Structures are given as C-alpha cells and as structure tokens.
Amino acid sequence: MTPTDPAHFTLKPQPPYDFAANANFVTHYKGQEGADTFDGEILTRVLDLGTNVAKVDITSNGSTDDPALNITLSGQPIPAEIDTATRLVDRVVGARGNPQPFYDLVAEIPQLALLPETFHGLHLTQATSLFETITWAVLGQQISANVAASLRRKITEAYGRSGEIDGHPYALFPRPEDLASADIDDLRALGLSQRKAEYTLGLRDEFGSGRITEARLAAMDDEAVETELLKLRGIGPWTAHWLLIRGLGREDALPIGDVALQKTLGELVTGELFTPKELVDYAEQFRPYRSYLTIYLFALIRARRVGAV
C-alpha cells in the first residue's frame, strides 16, 4: 500500500443549513451512532466505496446562510472512488434539500415553534446503504431505540467488515454478501426474535440477489416504492416510510403507527398522545413536506433522550 494520501474537497449544502444540527441528528446527540462519530466539530465516518473503504472527516467552514463543508478523505481510495465518496458524503450530511418550506408551514402553529427554533438548518440526512437502512428499521420495529442499537451493534460485530484507517478503528454494517453464511439460529443467538431473524435473511436475499436495487426504487414515485417494499416480508407502512425518508431522501413520507411520533406530536399539540389516525390527519397540513415534520420530531425525541433539550 502507498502511504495515505488524503483527498480534500469542499461541499456547499443548500441553505439554510447547520452542520452541527445535522451531525447531532445522525449521531443521536450522543456523539456516536452506528458508523458515525461527532465530537462537536468533526463528523467522522468510514465509507464503503465498493472496492475499498475510506475514512472521511467533515467540518464546517461557513454559516447557516452560506454553508460550506471541508471534506478530508483518507485510506486508499482509487481516483474513480473519489466520485463515489463525494456522492455518499453529500447524502450523509444532507447537503441537498431545503427545510424552508416546512418552516413556512410551521410558522402558523405556535405549539410547534420550538422545532424550527431548536433544530434550525437540519436537513434530511440520508443513510449510505438501502440494505443497511431497511435492516436497521426491521431490527428496530416495536423495541426501544436502545435495544435496536444493541442488536445493530451485535450484528455489525459478528458479520461486518472491520479494520483501522490512520489509527481509527471502524466496523461497517454487513452487506448482504457478508451475511451469506448466517442462518436463523445464528441471528437468534445474537438476540433477534425468530421473526426478525427470518425477515433479516429474507432482506439479505432480496438485496443480495439484486431483485431490489436502489437504482430501481429511485426511479419510482413514493407510492410505487411503498407498494414494492410492502411486498417484502417484515416490511409494513412504518418501515416503508422510514426507508423513503432515510434511504431515498423523499420529502413527504410519514412513518404511520410510530408511537414515539404519536406521543411527541400529540403532547406538543394537545397535551395528549395522538392515535395513529390523529397523527395522519394532523400531518396532512404539512404535505408535501411531511418528512421534515418526521425528522424534526425525531430530532426532539433524540435530543430529549440524552437531556440535550
């Protein structure tokens, strides 16, 4: 291997954009979640570039109204992979999109004013892999976020690739092929239920065989994507909508049936837990930007969980 030769570049997100708001969201206000770590200044993450992996360090070099990000890539990316890295970083930090139309809708609703105030400049940050996002969502169904994180950590340790770049240890969530040898009992031994083990292996086969690809889903409208995903065992409305937001960056999805959203939005608006129907009905006024409502509520939930708000 040649000595590490970092590549540097700049990224200009769409304003209004606040780097810390986005970095805190992806790390759940804990400084670390999954592959991402954020120390308050540098967001660090290891990316799967296809042939190689590379570490990326991201810092802010701008303001909310004129945002700029400094990107430093290290590891052994070949030139052709720099483009891939750029595209992935763009997704991870939520460079595209614009929350302003959502702010304009919220401006009419005093009970929700704290959302744009507290998280001003938060965008729709995307995961780098659809398989990871959908598997993570299945693991997280019904159970608390902490339990889901624990399951995710175990499956990463057991099956993901790991290593070190510039002294920085990393562990990547497994790709479908990394799970090739896994069977139901292996996954149950990690703490998954029988059902979740079955769903996970089913998704491994669907994504691993190429029957489902990001390119195919990306070409469909929201409704077609949902229809396609609902055919998969283990995928219901909640998971399909979460994948629309986190996996595909769509702006108008709402994870129906999410008890945390029902509780948090209900408490803000009426002081009481919303039913699933009340959540859906109330969210109507935010079309076609319901993903922002979802994300800003999750930001509040995550920040409150660690006492940051």
Add this chain to the structure above:
DNA sequence: ACCCAGGCATTGG
C-alpha cells in the same frame, strides 16, 4: 416482578 419500546404477520371472531 412487571411494563413498555421509533411494528409486523398471523390468527380468530
């Protein structure tokens, strides 16, 4: 010892 968590498929009326 409970009960609930950022759901879902299956079953029984």
Add this chain to the structure above:
DNA sequence: CCAATGCATGGG
C-alpha cells in the same frame, strides 16, 4: 374486515 396476540431485550 377489524381486534387480539406473540415476539426479544434493556431500561424504567
């Protein structure tokens, strides 16, 4: 067609 039920584990 709607309501009820089991699921795994970690934190209240």
